[in-house]
Amino acid sequence: MKLRKYASFVICLALVMGVLAGCSKSNSPNNSAKEGEGEAQTQQASKDVKLTFFNTSAEVNTVFEELFKKYNELHPNVTIELIPTPIGGAQLEKFQSLLASGNPATIVNLDAGTILQYKDDFLDLEPEKAQYEELANPGAIEGALLDGQFLGIPWTAQGYGLLYNKRTVEEAIGGTFDPASVKTRDDLEALFKKIEAAGKAPVMVHGADWSMGAHYLGLTYSLQSQNVDDNRKFVEELKNGKVNLTENPQFTGLMDTFDLLKEYNARKSDPLVADYNRDSADFAKGNTAFYFMGDWSWAVIGTLEDRDDEFGIIPLPISNNPADFGNAQVAYSEPKLFAIDDSKSTPEQQEAAKAFIEWMVTSEEGQNAIISEMGLSMPYKDLKAQSTNIISNAVSKYIEEGNIINIGVINYLPQDYWAKTGASMQKYLVGKIDRQGLAQEVQDYWKTYAGK
Amino acid sequence: MNKKLSLKNVGTFLVFGGPSIFAFAAVVIIPFIVGLYLTFTNWDVRTGDSSLIGFSNYLEVFQDKVFLSQLWFTLKYVFFTVVIANVFAFFIALALTRGGKGEQWLRTGFFTPNLVGGIVLGYLWQTLFSQVLPYLGNKYGWEMFQTSWLTDTGTAFWALIIATAWQLVGYLMIIYIAGFTGVPNDVLEAASIDGANRSSVIRKIILPLTVPAIVICIFISLSRSFLTYDINLALTKGGPFNSTELATYHIVQKAFLSNQYGIGQAEAVVLFAVVAIIALTQSYLLKKLEVES
């Protein structure tokens, strides 16, 4: 019978696999024995520690894995495993399922806001605070505090605003471009007109919900005041229904500028396509002069062929008064923090995790990996690596001058704010709702969080 | 029934049903009961605390207008997906059970979409709809493709259906082919060649003979399209502006992004009830048909 034939085929397959599995299993003790030898040579006394690392910056997984290997060579008793994370919202699913199953990662690289949500599960790093305040840029640790607690160690800084392609802008204006010359919305509009006249698309508005909900509309909350606590109060008032956005100067200013961007948008014919690779490439190659985006886009731009070489950033002007807060500042945050689990991890693991994180942010290998290979900027002093990320170097100038908008308020917002309000922004972008409708939808969203 | 016989029955039950029923209970039933219990609590993964709160999660579900409208959107999506996928699968299978030349390659060809998992498939279609088609549309002036189908609620709806049906067709085709095995070859021949009597041959002979396959296929396409998640995530991400969120997608967002686990879980239970009722009713009705014919 034929059936028997392939039943036996499947069984054989299973058996062969089983044997192979057995082999690979019997292999592993050998490996660990080898590791054991190495360890015996260096530090006999210390116990083996295994750490797991949950990474939400999926694009730099491999860089982290290299770092784990290097660290293991230096400290053979510490092995670190990367927990692969899926994309987008599924990362939170994975994180929650690990927590629910009682297998949380020892170290996490998470959004500051997420760490705050799960603050009871993370180790309070208060004893380490003084040391990191020494190491980091002034204010960097202060900015990473969540409700006053030091729960996560900042390791990367990001800034966003209007990126510009120097060649395209200068060809349009026929001279050197001084980024400081754009002080108001009218300045920007005049510049856009020139670029359009030169036959290039003035600006790229990336139509994804995260860009519009978190980065653009999110500025409404951060621009209220330079003080994060005041911004939080503003959000509380939104939740309680006490704010009328259409009368709020920051909101209306932002939306007036948005109307301008909308009018000169390179993707005007199909604004919601939101293809990150293509949008970034059009900007990098000079088809579009400006791009509402941040220094993280270097991960894509930096690797492109035939791109332009010089890029910069200017603040997004929200009014016609150069002195208004926001017109001379770029948005800045420390989006991801390293935090250590305090629900299931042993004290040995926690100590090893602390040592490893410190090594990552202070050692030459670590800084080199983060700055040169990941192309990110680090909020630390005395860096031993030079960044090739031209955009984050441009952001750094604003940081040095103190010209930043601290967007720390977003750490205290509910996790779905960008998706929900981003959807409203998308409707506005395609003209499905007007300003009034947008304000209403955003206010309605916040009201569902009244008292929460 | 004497004792010996009932002992033998217990033995038969354990041997034939034991392993699969044990696994089924341990993996599906028990977690489902736990999940059901969680819908009556305000369980929060962040703290792990939970206390009983009665039916209030369910009350919220029925007040959640967004969920109800998405349930309606899902129903429409399921209807078109099931009809389109089954009609195509049935006729392709019919055309490919004659033992003709190249049949094997054709079958393989139609089946290939199933070789790739849902998320990747979604990304593939996303590229197709948002880049390749607009590229062609602009080049040749085809108006319907000049903008991406994924940026408009109406076309994004059809994009979702096409992508799902595209994969389902090959899957169902396999089952229909297996079902046609029971139909004598000359009947199939008649159906595929004899143009004059074709439709009546299909209706009077083939359809009744393949009712088991049809029942299976409709059931599968119903449950699979009701539970579509991967393609939704990768193709439209619920956009534009959350207008193409299918029920499962909404549930996941609610439970994991909005941190309203109890409500999300309760919505999933409601969805389950809807799917179960529809799927079982159709099986029951079709099976009755099978008995009558």
Add this chain to the structure above:
Amino acid sequence: MNANQRILSRLKTGFLYVLLLAFLTPFLLIIMNSFKTTQQFFESPLSLPTTINFRNYSSAFDNMDFLQGFMNSLIITAISVFIIIIFSAMTGYLFVRYKWKLNSMLFFLMLASMALPFQVLMIPLVMLYGNMGLLNTKLTLMFMYLGFGVPFGVFTFHGFIKGIPYELEESAFIEGSSTLRTFFSVVLPLLKPVFVTLLVLDVLWIWNDYLLPSLVLLSPDQKTLPLSTYTFFSSYSVDYAPLMAGLIMTIIPVLIIYLFLQKQIIKGITEGALK
């Protein structure tokens, strides 16, 4: 066959091939673009690759840890599919031939469970198995596949076993064969087409499954191929070129299995016709 019918038949075949092309286009795109860089892909997805270079394949092979992923996928798929098919055929037989109340209730439960959104079970599942310390082994994953695969298997076998005349088994029973032996020697061979169909469908499901392994298998050395594929997904974008190369390498093994079994399906059909 008259001329008209011949034309009609030609037309139909032609239509089938056009439809086939539409079905295969996305795959042609994958193959074509697996030889380009990601930039070339999104700038001109339709152009033919200028050079055939296997850089994407080698980088996908390394980044995905392909061999390990392949072995893990193979072990998990082979064993899970095997146990699903055997046990669900047996249970399907039990449900058809022994019409006890308990059996029909269980059958109904299984049917209903197929309409269950996986997300309902997700958190409870990891809670229960995590707290028993059973996560992170292939065994647990295979056991879960059995539990999730059984309803569909039983459902499929159930329909086909019903069509098998009882007389065949009866004669075996009269000869003194036990139920188990009768099942394996008389019933199972008749289920061949279903067996193969289910084999194909289950292999594909498990080979490509992402969510369940991502919840159960935590450490990197356990990764299956679909988990490895996600190396190329990042927060904002996807690195398409190596992803496509990785996809092709993931597809090829199942394609081979499918082609192998496909012949059996055809044989099953012709044999069925001879009966």
